[in-house]
Amino acid sequence: MNGLIGNLSLGIAVLTAAGSLFAAAATVKFRSDRMLLWSRRLLYVLGLAITVGSAALMYALVNSDFHNAYVASYTERALPMGYKIAAFWAGQEGSLMLWALLLAGMAAIAAHGFRNRTRIEQSAMLGVLALVCGFFSALMLFAANPFVQLPVQAVDGRGLNPLLQDPYMIAHPPLLFVGYAGYTIPWAMLLAALISGRRDNQWIGSTRKWLMVSWVFLTVGIILGAKWAYIELGWGGYWAWDPVENASLLPWLTGTALLHSVMVQQHRGMFKVWNALLIASTFLLCIFGTYLTRSGVVQSVHSFGESLIGTFFLAFLCLCVLLSIVVLSKQRRLLKSEDAVQGMLTREGAFMALNVLLVLMTLATLVGTIFPLISGVVMPQPVTVGEEFYNKVVIPLSLVLLAVMSVGPLLTYGKGAAQQLIKSLILPGIAVVVGVVAALVLGMTNPWALACTAITVVAVCSVCVGLTRTVRQRRKIEDEGPLTATLRVIDGNHRRYGGQFVHMGVVMLMVGVAGSSLFGVEEDLTLEKGESKIVNGYTIKFGEIHQERHVNYLASSAHIDLTTPGGEVKTLHPEIRRYDKTEQPSAQVALNSTLARDAYVTLAGWGEGGSPVALQVFINPLIAWIWIGGIVMTLGAIFCLLPRLIKATAHAHASATTTTKHQSSPHATATVSLALAGEGQCDSQTQTTKTKQYAEAPK
Amino acid sequence: MTHVRMKMLVAGLVLIASVGYLAVAGVKSGWVYYLHVDDFVQDSSYQDRRVRLFGLVANENIEVAPELLTAKFDLRGESISIPVNYKGVVPDTFKPGGEVMVEGKLDEAGVFQADTLMTKCASKYQSEEHAKRLEEAQ
Structure with missing residues (x-):
């Protein structure tokens, strides 16, 4: 019954998508408003069908309906309810279902918001949305069906992969999918605007909200993914430049460029070609990344079985690339810039530099990710470029980018920006000299660390200088106290100050990344019962190993007394868990986290009778700032979206x-x-x- | 106006050139061959460099000492296998018959000294069991 409902709803989704697309085409052909109405209605029905299908899958998961192959493969009876729900996106089919659900929901919202546009613009947009929704529905119906029924009901399910049984993992994939799905809407808006021949810049304004929201979700998703990797994978790091990780970074990079350059088009009518290309490539990179990671073409630690899905995605990707190229090149006259960049040291110049840098970072990441593919064509054996490559290329680029970011807020549009900049850079300039000298005196000689220090100082000072200047000007007119004036200034321009808040978050993230990667220490220890060793100022003492039974696993946990450099004693319990449904053990990290540094201990194994134990100890300086930076970035971006508060x-x-x-x-x-x-x-x-x-x- | 354009062009070229230089340097230092055990053993030209090897863990001759952070095993290809000496944390998912990737170099004694051992873990998105189930259901 459940399978029938599910399959039926997928079938309806495919049919309504086709119907909506057809009606959209008919709208243009016959100039019929009735057809337009039908196209939109059918898109709503599609959303409803996907919702019903998703509800059916969720019902099967929650009620452990082991007739369903997906449910039997990814859950078990003893699984806690939260993870039963999370199993919805733990597998290939379910995660595509979630993507489709989010996409259909957003498509309906966007279509509703477009009701007052011209007939041709609406129909183009509906057609594009129906195409993408239809692809996902067809993909599920024909290649990755979450409703395949088993001939005989399984007695119990196989259980969820232990690595995925983590609270961060519940949140990480859906957030990414909101981002991926969200980037479809600006692409549809772009094509619609071009097809309908719009010359104005208003339409780009309506993409901004979608870009912003998608960006926020993608950012949170990526950072939670990093946090998950840090806590769950147990190798002491959070980012490994794995193809799967890169796949989410690529659209984030172009999406970040977009958030900035869209403003230039809104205000100055410039960067139109850039924006069009960026909107298209952000969407295409979402699809491309998914193709890459799910088709098995690139060898990755997360190996993905080769499947029909890859072919589907590739075909769809080609279609979307072709569609973008045809529309963009046919309507390129609409993308003529209304103004020219007035100089390098202007706000538009900084945005230009930022765009170029982000695009270069995207290209470098892309080349690194598909290097095995490229080299496989020209050489007998495929070659991979490891972390080294990214560290050599992407890291320097991102530092240049951060430097541009740090002075960016002081720049104004158009002529005269350079003089203004020199004036306002006096204070940050002095501060940076003081900061770097202080760092040198304190014994920091690493050039990368010094560069990060300089960027941090300039970025913070620039924000303060810019803000105090505006507040002072306001107080000349208004009779307000300094605090009131500051709050009102900030509240009066959410976009500007929200953006600067995000920048502060980025700086914190940079500090965390630099601190942990430049000054991190790793040591493998073998300790007898009662023995202790010192790692980087931390004393680690092993007590004993004891076992504990949990709902669906058996935990062996080591008792470790950790004495911090400050003399505090903390107890840590790194574990190895043996889940009932998988033969493989899974290590659980123990962490002592402070703002200054993390002590990160994993249990690698133990000898007969529980002693000696092998421990892996990582001391990661400043790593907590990555997560704090992520929170600040998110809050800043949300602040940008909020209406005036006071x-x-x-x-x-x-x-x-x-x-x-x-x-x-x-x-x-x-x-x-x-x-x-x-x-x-x-x-x-x-x-x-x-x-x-x-x-x-x-x- | 053209003056500004000129400047931007020059800046852009300098940027692209330096990124190109970095990319080449990065590729050179990060260059690692991806090989199957069979290809590695048959072609001696790879034997004095650092490579990434794919293969299966042979069922016999496994010596894992997690407390000492070592694992000795034979990495098996289609026809040939080579002994591997790995030093480091043995992953949770390491098991006889499993597919693994090791990174390292061959020593004079013909033992592959690895410092990285990765198991091809059951994918996040498609478990093998699930694939089997789907086949059964067809």
Whole structure:
């Protein structure tokens, strides 16, 4: 019954997708609004069908319906409920189902939001969305069906892979899929705008929210994945440049570039070709990454069985690339820039540099990932480039990028930015000299570490300088205290200050990465009962091993007394778990984490009678800042998306209403420009362009 | 205007050139061959470099001492096998008959000294069991 419902809903999804696509084409051909209505309705039905299918799968999982092959392969009766639910995305079929569900939901929201667009723009968008949704539905129906029924019901399931039985793993994949699915919508909007021949820059504004949301989810997803790898995989690191990890990084890099360059198009009508290419490649990289990791073409530690899915993805990827190329090249006249970059040291110049750097990083990561494929063609034996390659190429590039990022907030659009920059760089300049000298005096000689110190200082100072300058200007006009003024300035420009908050998060992340990779220590220890050894200031003393029975596994845990360099004594329990349903043991890391450093201990094995034990000890300086940076980045990005929080004063009220939504009269526009004139040169310039746009566009 | 363009062009070229240089350097230092045991044994040209070898863990002659962080085993290909001496943490998923990847170099005695041992773990997305089940269901 469950299988029938599931298969039926997948079948309906494929049919409605085809119907929606057909109706969208008919809309254009017959200029029929009725067809348009049907195209949209069918897309909604598709969303409903996928929802029903997902509910059926979830029902089977939760109720341990072992008629279902997927349920039998990825769960067992004794599995805690949370992991039964998480098993939804633990396997190939289920994870595609989740992707399809998110995609169909977002497609419905986007289609709903597009109701007031022109007929041709709407139909193009609906057609593209139906195509992508249809692909995923067909993929599940024909190549990765989560509703395959077993001839005989299994007595018990095989259980979930122990590595996946971790709270971070529950959250990590769905977050990534929200990002992947979300990047489909801007692509559809781009194609729709080009096909319908839009010349204005308004449409790019509506992609921004989708880009932002997808970026947030992708960021959180990647960072949780890193955290999961750190806690669960037990090799002391969090990122291994594995193809699967790279696959999520690629769209993140282009997506990050997009968030910046979209603003330039919105405000200045520039970078149109860049944006079009970036939107298309971000979506295509999501598909490409999935193809790469699930088809088995690239050897990876997460080996994926070769399957039909790879062929499906490749064919779909080719189709999407072709579609993007045809539309972009046919309509390239719409992508002419309205202005030129006025100089290297301008805000648009910095955005340009940032775009180029991120694209180069994307290319380097891509080349590194598919190097075995490329080399396999020209050489008898495929060659892989290891971590070395990424460290040599991507790391220097990212440091240059971070340097641009750190001065970026001080730059203004257009001419005169350079002079302004020199003036505002005086304080950060002095601070950086002081900071680097101090670091040298304290004995830090590693050039990479010094570069990171310099970037950190400049980045923090730039934000402070920019903010105090704007606050001072505001206080000349408004009668406010410093705190009120600061809060109002920040609240008055969420995009700017949210963005800078994100930048601070990136700096923290950089500090964490640099600290742990440059100064991390690793040591393998063999300890007898009661013996202790010192690793990098930490004293590690082994007590004994004891066993404990849990719901679906048996844990052997070592009692370790850890004395920190500060003299505190902590007890750690690194474990080896033997899950009932898998023969393989699984190691559980024990961690003592502080802001300064982590002590990370894994149990590698033990001799007869529980002694001696082999321990792997990692001391990772500053690594906690990676996770803190991730949280700050997320909060900053959310802040960008929030509406104004503080109720505006009577004076500022005019600006609040006009810059949000309401149609502004010419009179109001003038007031706003005046009111904002105090907000610093750069801000007022962007704001006036914005108000001008609003004044032009009738509601 | 053209002046700005010129400057940007030069900056772009310098950037691309330096990235190209870094990429070549990176590829050179990160260069590792990916081989099957059989190919490795038959072709002597790989035997004095660092390589990544694929093969199966032979069922006999396994000596694992987790407390000493060592594992000695034979890595088996289709027709030939070579002894491997691995030093490091033995992964949880290491087992006789399992597919593994080792990275290291051959020593004079003909023993492959490995410092990396990775098991091809059951994939995150497709377990072998599941594939079998699907076949049965067909």
